Amino acid sequence: MEGFFQLQNASHVLIVASCVLLLVLGQFPSWVSADVHYYDFLLKEINVTKLCLNETILTVNGLFPGPVIRVRKGDTVYVNVTNQGNYGVTLHWHGVKQPGNSWSDGPVFVTQCPIQPGANFTYEVIFSDEEGTLWWHAHSDWTRATIHGAIVILPKEGTTYPFSHPDGEDVIVLGSWYTGDLHKEINEDMETHADIPHSSGYLINGELGDFSNCSRGTTYRWSVDYGKTYLLRIVNAVVDDELFFAIAGHNLTVVGLDGSYIKPVEMSYIMLSPGNTADVLLTTNKPPGHYYMASRQFLTEKEATPDGYTGSAIIEYTGDYNFSSSPIFPHYLPQSRDMTAAVTFMGLMKSLANEDYPVSVPMNITTKMFITVSMSELCGDRTDCNITAGRGNILASSMNNISWVNPIVDILQAYYRNVSGYYTTDFPDWPLVMYNFTKDTFDPHLAISDQGTKVKVLNYNESVEIIFQGTALLDGAAVHPMHLHGYAFYVVGMGQGNFNNETDPVTYNLVDPPKVNTFIVPRNGWLAIRFIANNPGVWLWHCHFERHLTWGMDTVFIVKNGDTEETSLRPPPPYMPPCTGYPNNILTKKWSYAGDVLDYL
Numbered sequence: 001m002e003g004f005f006q007l008q009n010a011s012h013v014l015i016v017a018s019c020v021l022l023l024v025l026g027q028f029p030s031w032v033s034a035d036v037h038y039y040d041f042l043l044k045e046i047n048v049t050k051l052c053l054n055e056t057i058l059t060v061n062g063l064f065p066g067p068v069i070r071v072r073k074g075d076t077v078y079v080n081v082t083n084q085g086n087y088g089v090t091l092h093w094h095g096v097k098q099p100g101n102s103w104s105d106g107p108v109f110v111t112q113c114p115i116q117p118g119a120n121f122t123y124e125v126i127f128s129d130e131e132g133t134l135w136w137h138a139h140s141d142w143t144r145a146t147i148h149g150a151i152v153i154l155p156k157e158g159t160t161y162p163f164s165h166p167d168g169e170d171v172i173v174l175g176s177w178y179t180g181d182l183h184k185e186i187n188e189d190m191e192t193h194a195d196i197p198h199s200s201g202y203l204i205n206g207e208l209g210d211f212s213n214c215s216r217g218t219t220y221r222w223s224v225d226y227g228k229t230y231l232l233r234i235v236n237a238v239v240d241d242e243l244f245f246a247i248a249g250h251n252l253t254v255v256g257l258d259g260s261y262i263k264p265v266e267m268s269y270i271m272l273s274p275g276n277t278a279d280v281l282l283t284t285n286k287p288p289g290h291y292y293m294a295s296r297q298f299l300t301e302k303e304a305t306p307d308g309y310t311g312s313a314i315i316e317y318t319g320d321y322n323f324s325s326s327p328i329f330p331h332y333l334p335q336s337r338d339m340t341a342a343v344t345f346m347g348l349m350k351s352l353a354n355e356d357y358p359v360s361v362p363m364n365i366t367t368k369m370f371i372t373v374s375m376s377e378l379c380g381d382r383t384d385c386n387i388t389a390g391r392g393n394i395l396a397s398s399m400n401n402i403s404w405v406n407p408i409v410d411i412l413q414a415y416y417r418n419v420s421g422y423y424t425t426d427f428p429d430w431p432l433v434m435y436n437f438t439k440d441t442f443d444p445h446l447a448i449s450d451q452g453t454k455v456k457v458l459n460y461n462e463s464v465e466i467i468f469q470g471t472a473l474l475d476g477a478a479v480h481p482m483h484l485h486g487y488a489f490y491v492v493g494m495g496q497g498n499f500n501n502e503t504d505p506v507t508y509n510l511v512d513p514p515k516v517n518t519f520i521v522p523r524n525g526w527l528a529i530r531f532i533a534n535n536p537g538v539w540l541w542h543c544h545f546e547r548h549l550t551w552g553m554d555t556v557f558i559v560k561n562g563d564t565e566e567t568s569l570r571p572p573p574p575y576m577p578p579c580t581g582y583p584n585n586i587l588t589k590k591w592s593y594a595g596d597v598l599d600y601l
C-alpha cells in the first residue's frame with residue numbers, strides 16, 4: 001500500500017494545497033480575507049504529578065491540554081505533526097467540515113493509517129462555515145485522553161459576534177484523568193478481554209482541582225475584573241462521560257454550540273456531551289471574591305454507580321478585598337442522576353435562524369435511516385457461540401445490529417483507489433428485526449450482534465434523515481452522544497420511548513433546530529437529525545463515548561462525488577502514512593470480555 005503515494009517535497013505540498021484551497025474557498029463571497037496558518041505539533045511524552053503519583057503522558061508540544069488553534073472563519077491551517085512517542089497516532093479536527101478533504105480528517109483506519117513513531121504528517125484543516133469554538137483530538141486508541149486542545153474560530157475580519165463584543169475570553173477544557181499508562185492498559189484489556197479502564201477524576205484545563213488529593217496547589221485559576229462580560233469557550237474533551245458544569249453565584253448564557261451560534265439561553269448550569277463545545281457569556285457582577293467552577297458526571301446507566309468526582313477551578317475577582325475565605329461552591333450543579341436537568345438543557349438549544357444566521361433545514365427527505373444504538377454481545381472467536389445458552393461472551397456495541405470492525409487499510413484509501421476487500425456497502429438502513437426497543441431484555445436473538453465493516457453510501461446532495469433509537473438490550477439503556485464527521489446536522493426532534501412514525505414527526509422543530517456535530521440520543525429514547533450530503537468523501541459517525549466506539553458503535557458514510565470538481569473528493573496529498581504492519585494489530589480489535597456484562601456497560 002505504501003507505494004500508492006510518491007513522496008514529494010514540502011513546498012510542493014503547500015503549492016498544490018493552496019491551489020485547491022482557492023478552489024474550495026472560491027465558493028464563499030469573501031474568500032479574499034481567508035488566512036493560512038501553520039502549526040507544528042510535536043507528539044512527545046512528559047512527566048506530570050497527579051493524585052500524588054508521577055505519571056508519563058503523551059502530549060502535543062509538552063502541553064496538557066494541548067495548544068489552542070486560533071483562526072478566523074474560513075481560514076486554513078496546516079498542522080505538521082511529528083511523532084516522537086512510542087506508538088502510532090492520528091489527529092482529528094472535531095467539527096471542522098473540511099469540504100472535500102477527508103484526507104485530513106483523521107479517524108484511524110477510516111481516513112488514514114497511524115503516523116508511526118519517528119514519522120511526520122501534515123494535516124490541512126479547511127474551515128468553512130464554522131464560527132465559535134471547536135476542538136482537536138487524537139483519533140486512535142484512547143490517546144485523545146491527553147492529546148487534545150481547543151480551536152477558537154473568530155468572526156471574519158470586519159464582522160462581529162451576534163452579541164455584544166465580550167470584554168475578554170478564556171478557554172475551559174474539561175477533561176478526564178486516568179491513573180497509570182492508559183494506552184498500555186486499554187491494549188492489554190482488549191487483548192485479555194478485561195474491563196476497560198475507568199477515569200480517576202475530572203480536569204479543568206489539565207488540573208483536577210481542590211477536591212482531589214495532592215491537587216490543591218495547582219488548581220486552575222482565572223482572574224476576572226468586576227463588571228465585565230467574558231466569553232468562555234468550553235470544550236468537553238472527557239473520554240467516556242457527559243458532564244454537568246456550573247459556576248458558583250453566576251449564571252451562564254449559552255450563545256453557541258459546536259461552532260454555530262444559538263439563541264441565548266440563560267442557565268445556572270450546563271450539560272455537555274463528550275465532543276460538544278459551548279460558547280458561554282459570563283457577567284462578573286457578583287460580590288468580588290472567589291468562586292468555584294465545577295464539573296460532575298452525568299450518568300444514565302442503570303447498573304453503574306456515579307463516580308463522585310468533582311473537577312474544579314477558581315474564578316477570582318481582581319482587586320483589593322478579603323480573599324481569605326474559601327471559594328463558594330455552585331450548589332445548583334445537578335446531581336449525576338439528574339436526567340431532567342440534562343434533557344431540559346438540551347431541549348432549550350435553538351438556532352438563531354435570522355437573516356444574518358439563516359437555517360436551511362432539509363424538508364424533502366430522500367434518504368431515511370432508522371438506526372438502533374445498542375449494547376450487544378459477540379461470540380468469542382465466532383465458533384463457540386451458543387445462542388441457546390443465552391449469552392455471547394464478548395461485550396460489544398452495535399448500530400442496527402452491526403458491530404463495526406476496523407479494516408487494516410483505511411476505508412478512504414480503499415474507496416479512492418477502488419480496492420475491494422476492505423469494506424462492504426451493505427450497512428442496513430433499518431433494523432432487520434423490529435422489536436420493543438426500550439424493553440430490558442437479554443434475549444440472545446436480539447442481543448447477539450453481527451460484526452462487519454459495513455458502510456452506507458450516499459449520493460451527493462441527498463437529503464438525509466436519521467432516527468437514532470436507543471435500546472435497552474442487555475439492560476444497557478444509556479444516552480449515546482452521536483457524532484458525525486464532515487458535517488453538522490440539525491437536531492429536529494427527540495423524545496422518550498420507541499419512535500412513533502406517525503405522532504413523533506409532528507413534533508419536529510423545522511424552524512430553528514440547533515445545528516451541531518454531536519448530540520445525545522436520550523436513554524431509552526430517540527433522536528431525529530437531518531443534513532444534506534453535500535460534502536463528498538469518507539466520514540465516520542459514532543458514539544463519542546470511547547468505550548462504545550471501541551466496542552463497535554460506529555460506521556462510515558461514503559458520500560459520492562457531485563458533477564463538478566468542487567463537488568468532488570479532492571485528490572490525496574502527496575504523502576499519507578503507509579498502511580503496513582497491521583495484520584493482527586490491536587487497533588483493529590474491537591471487543592472486550594463480557595463475563596460480567598453488567599459491571600461495565
Ligand SMILES: *[C@@H]1O[C@H](CO)[C@@H](O)[C@H](O)[C@H]1NC(C)=O
Pocket residue numbers: 010011013080081082120122
Ligand atoms: C514537518 O516537520 C518535519 C520535521 O519534524 C519536517 O521534516 C517536514 O518537512 C515538515 N513538513 C512540512 C510539510 O513542512
Ligand SMILES: *[C@@H]1O[C@H](CO)[C@@H](O)[C@H](O)[C@H]1NC(C)=O
Pocket residue numbers: 045046047056
Ligand atoms: C520521566 O520520568 C522517568 C522516570 O523517572 C524518567 O526516566 C524520564 O526521563 C522522565 N521523562 C521526562 C520527559 O522527563
Ligand SMILES: *[C@@H]1O[C@H](CO)[C@@H](O)[C@H](O)[C@H]1NC(C)=O
Pocket residue numbers: 049052053054
Ligand atoms: C515524583 O518525582 C519527583 C521528582 O522526580 C520525586 O521527587 C518524587 O519522589 C516522585 N514521587 C513519587 C511518588 O514517585
Ligand SMILES: *[C@@H]1O[C@H](CO)[C@@H](O)[C@H](O)[C@H]1NC(C)=O
Pocket residue numbers: 007118119120121575
Ligand atoms: C517527514 O516526513 C517526510 C515524508 O512526508 C519525510 O520525507 C521526512 O524525512 C520526514 N521528516 C522527518 C524529520 O522525519
Ligand SMILES: *[C@@H]1O[C@H](CO)[C@@H](O)[C@H](O)[C@H]1NC(C)=O
Pocket residue numbers: 211212213
Ligand atoms: C485521598 O486519599 C485518601 C487516602 O488514600 C483516600 O481515602 C481518599 O478517598 C482520597 N480522596 C479523594 C478525594 O480522592
Ligand SMILES: *[C@@H]1O[C@H](CO)[C@@H](O)[C@H](O)[C@H]1NC(C)=O
Pocket residue numbers: 251266267268269
Ligand atoms: C439564573 O438562570 C435561571 C434559569 O436557569 C433563573 O431562574 C435565575 O433567576 C437566574 N439567576 C440570576 C441570578 O439571574
Ligand SMILES: *[C@@H]1O[C@H](CO)[C@@H](O)[C@H](O)[C@H]1NC(C)=O
Pocket residue numbers: 322323324325
Ligand atoms: C477576612 O477574612 C478573615 C478570615 O476569614 C475574617 O476574620 C475577617 O473578618 C474578614 N474580613 C472582612 C472585612 O470580611
Ligand SMILES: *[C@@H]1O[C@H](CO)[C@@H](O)[C@H](O)[C@H]1NC(C)=O
Pocket residue numbers: 364
Ligand atoms: C421534493 O422532491 C421531489 C422528488 O425529487 C420533487 O419532485 C419535489 O419538487 C421536491 N420538493 C421540494 C419542495 O423541493
Ligand SMILES: *[C@@H]1O[C@H](CO)[C@@H](O)[C@H](O)[C@H]1NC(C)=O
Pocket residue numbers: 386387388389390
Ligand atoms: C448450548 O447451551 C445449551 C444450554 O446451556 C446446552 O444444552 C447445549 O449443549 C449447548 N450447545 C453446545 C454446542 O455447546
Ligand SMILES: *[C@@H]1O[C@H](CO)[C@@H](O)[C@H](O)[C@H]1NC(C)=O
Pocket residue numbers: 436437438439440
Ligand atoms: C415496550 O417496553 C416498555 C418497557 O418495558 C413498556 O413500557 C412498553 O409498554 C412496551 N411497549 C409495547 C408496545 O409493548
Ligand SMILES: *[C@@H]1O[C@H](CO)[C@@H](O)[C@H](O)[C@H]1NC(C)=O
Pocket residue numbers: 401431432433445446447448449450
Ligand atoms: C443480529 O445478527 C445476528 C448474527 O447475524 C443474528 O443472529 C441476530 O438475530 C441479529 N439480531 C437482530 C436483532 O437483527
Ligand SMILES: *[C@@H]1O[C@H](CO)[C@@H](O)[C@H](O)[C@H]1NC(C)=O
Pocket residue numbers: 434501502
Ligand atoms: C410506521 O410504523 C409502522 C409500524 O412499525 C409500519 O408498519 C409502517 O410501515 C411505518 N410507516 C412508515 C411510513 O415508515
Ligand SMILES: [Cu+2]
Pocket residue numbers: 479480481543544545548553
Ligand atoms: Cu454510546
